[in-house]
Amino acid sequence: MKNYVVTDPGRETWEENRAWQGCPTVARTRGGRLFAGWYTGGMFEPCIDNFNVLVKSDDGGLTWSHPVLAVYPDREKRNRNIDIQLWIDEKGQLWIMWTHSPYPEDAKPATIRTPFAWNYHKEFTGVELLLCRDPDADRLVFEEPRTVTKGFLRCKPIILRDGRYLFPAYDWEVPDRYMLRFSDDGGETFRDVPAAKKPDNRVFDETMVYETREGYLRLLARTNRGYYATSLSTDGGRTWSETEEYEKAPSTRFYIARLQSGRLVYVRNISDTERTGMKVMLSEDDGKTWAGSLALDTRTGVSYPDLCEDGKGRLYIVHDCERDNRVRLNKETWHSDAAKEILLSSLTEEEILRGGIGEGSFLSRVISKAGIDTVEK
Secondary structure, eight states, X not given: OOTTEESSXXXXXXXXXXXXXXXXXXXXXXXXXXXXXXXXXXXXXXXTTOEEEEEEESSTTSSOOSOSEEEOOBTXXXXXXXXEEEXXXXXXXXXXXXXXXXXXXXXXXXXXXSOOOOOSOSOOBEEEEEEESOTTSSSOOOOOOEEEESBBXXXXXXXXXXXXXXXXOBOSSSTTEEEEEEESSTTSSOEEEEEXXXXXXXXXXXXXXXXOTTSOEEEEEOOSSSEEEEEEESSTTSSOOOXXXXXXXXXXXXXXXXXXXXXXXXXXXXSSSSSEEEEEEEESSTTSSOEEEEEEEEEESEEEEEEEEOTTSEEEEEEEESOSTTTTEETTTTEEOOOOEEEEEEEEHHHHHHTXXXXXXXXXXXXXXXXXXXXXX
């Protein structure tokens, strides 16, 4: 195992020793185990001290383990290993993925009191995979990590009806085009496919794609223009329509995907201009209209939803709130009242359509809260 991947991490990864945390992801195994991951480390992000953690729950998300895995920075190659992304494939295997973000030789740990160079996002050199073939086992066994594709994977892959894997791992090598990665051999190899023309360059695109009932591919992406962008491919991803506005939205991640029921699910901020509130909606008509609009969280500073479902249609949605101590920071005491929370909601499609939850469901349950409330180490 590579020396920056640790399957028995120490107390430095526990929540009482974290000053910030955010950008969560969630997956559910066939046996019912939940995994969640996010990244943390250092005072905030971006920082050369950032690392990923993985935790698990065997009771539907009510209680969670300490980290069972940590992916630390690769000091030898000067890589930040950031933005963990979880996915369960058609075989029931757990894909634990993260992105390499190299930093310059002169980069220093980020601080608030002293200026630091914004030199952590120059490029993204690839997505690394740690595969667990039996994620329900009492003793988790991970294969040797390997780089699976180029780019920055910040959203879940999908399997198309023709069997191809589609990984929406974007990059800035082709700055004016959205980039997708397709695999015809179950993720062993990928080919890069430029998609629609982007309205902005060098944006954290956080692209998501779903397959319509007609077999078309619908792409949605984050922009800095006050809306989510969209494009359609009617030929399996070879050509794409001109990019246009999907709907007004802040510049932040969303989640959209096809559920087992056939409906689409859409999770995004309630506000159209800032990271305020988080809501979930359903669509019966491939995203033309949305129903339900159940609020998961109504606070400010909420972001980065991710979702999985069980075999009976129960949905599990994670998001973060007020990631770090720069929020609500008292500059006299250098202490902060930021939430620094990772949250989980558990609910059904029927509850979304009804606009309220019942017994056995919950909204925005805190599954982790970072314990360091100061910007000082």
